[in-house]
Amino acid sequence: MHTPVILAIESSCDDTSAAVMAGGEILANVVATQQVHEQYGGVVPELASRAHQQHLIPVVQEALRRAKVQKSDLDAIAFTQGPGLLGSLLVGGMFAKTFALALGKPLIAVNHMRAHILAHFIRDPKPAFPFLCLTVSGGHTQLVIVRSALDMQIIGQTIDDAAGEAFDKTAKLLGLPYPGGPHLDRQARQGNSTRFPFPVGAMPGYDFSFSGLKTSVLYFLRQQSAADQDFIKNNLADLCASIQYTIIQTLLRQLQRAAADHGLTQVALAGGVAANSGLREALQNLAAEKGWQVFIPDFEFCTDNAAMVAMAGHFQYEVGDFATQFVSPDPRLKL
Numbered sequence: 001m002h003t004p005v006i007l008a009i010e011s012s013c014d015d016t017s018a019a020v021m022a023g024g025e026i027l028a029n030v031v032a033t034q035q036v037h038e039q040y041g042g043v044v045p046e047l048a049s050r051a052h053q054q055h056l057i058p059v060v061q062e063a064l065r066r067a068k069v070q071k072s073d074l075d076a077i078a079f080t081q082g083p084g085l086l087g088s089l090l091v092g093g094m095f096a097k098t099f100a101l102a103l104g105k106p107l108i109a110v111n112h113m114r115a116h117i118l119a120h121f122i123r124d125p126k127p128a129f130p131f132l133c134l135t136v137s138g139g140h141t142q143l144v145i146v147r148s149a150l151d152m153q154i155i156g157q158t159i160d161d162a163a164g165e166a167f168d169k170t171a172k173l174l175g176l177p178y179p180g181g182p183h184l185d186r187q188a189r190q191g192n193s194t195r196f197p198f199p200v201g202a203m204p205g206y207d208f209s210f211s212g213l214k215t216s217v218l219y220f221l222r223q224q225s226a227a228d229q230d231f232i233k234n235n236l237a238d239l240c241a242s243i244q245y246t247i248i249q250t251l252l253r254q255l256q257r258a259a260a261d262h263g264l265t266q267v268a269l270a271g272g273v274a275a276n277s278g279l280r281e282a283l284q285n286l287a288a289e290k291g292w293q294v295f296i297p298d299f300e301f302c303t304d305n306a307a308m309v310a311m312a313g314h315f316q317y318e319v320g321d322f323a324t325q326f327v328s329p330d331p332r333l334k335l
């Protein structure tokens with residue numbers, strides 16, 4: 001059988017990425033991260049679009065060079081159609097359409113959230129179907145039953161902030177740089193996670209809520225800082241550990257319930273927050289207790305990257321799921 005060579009483009013948020021895949025094997029995955037947003041404490045959509053415009057072609061050229069693949073070797077162009085920031089998606093989508101048109105090759109429109117899940121198929125060990133996937137990123141928190149590479153169902157999701165947002169917003173209250181998740185993680189390793197009890201957002205079914213945590217941390221810090229202006233500084237590690245513990249408990253409680261109700265014993269983690277060391281450890285411990293098998297992709301494939309888009313593109317190529325030149329970005333594309 002012919003091995004399809006796919007070029008994939010990811011530009012949904014603030015990372016510009018291109019990857020080359022041949023027959024399901026990743027040959028190159030190049031990511032240009034945008035530094036420009038740091039000074040604003042969050043992603044500025046207009047600046048993200050401009051940076052994608054600057055980075056995209058060099059990133060594609062570098063991916064082709066590293067993969068030792070010529071433009072003429074490509075069989076299809078895959079790109080992220082959504083969800084994401086409209087301006088960012090437009091840059092990647094427009095490039096992909098133009099490139100596919102110029103080369104006379106088919107176009108594959110990929111759903112970013114499906115791609116996060118399919119990142120599990122880039123490297124061994126790979127989960128077997130069906131499995132339960134918890135996707136936790138800066139923009140999304142979803143609990144998904146994955147029946148096949150093309151058949152997925154959301155059974156729970158956040159009704160307000162995403163888990164990554166909960167990390168980033170509480171980290172900001174503590175004066176940590178953006179994005180705060182990794183900084184909070186690092187501090188938490190030295191801290192006592194039961195020192196400051198924060199409320200765990202209790203939701204029916206398998207949904208999540210994180211906005212209450214942010215508010216309670218805000219009021220707590222205000223109150224304590226009024227009595228002791230160095231309160232945050234003197235208790236930083238314990239504050240980080242306590243906040244992280246609360247987020248992890250919120251995530252794992254619903255995950256555990258969903259796995260039990262659906263009789264699933266293979267549990268996967270996806271998205272940037274899967275890098276959190278506390279979450280990884282707590283999930284491994286829970287898995288040992290429950291007899292689950294746990295899957296967490298390499299960090300490179302957890303945060304936004306085009307390799308996962310190529311993987312999704314590969315599965316879509318196999319069934320001939322191609323897009324026309326009339327395809328347009330969809331910032332709210334559903335799973």
Ligand code: KG4
Pocket residue numbers: 013136137138139140163164165167168179180181182185271272273275276277302303304
């Ligand atoms: O998947 P991702 O790279 O981008 C989105 O699609 O959102 O996820 C980024 C999110 C940010 O909120 C970042 O703070 C969080 O992942 N993150 C972490 C850690 N590393 C990244 N959160 C907690 N602990 C970490 N170690």
Ligand code: ZN
Pocket residue numbers: 112116137271303304
């Ligand atoms: Zn993402």
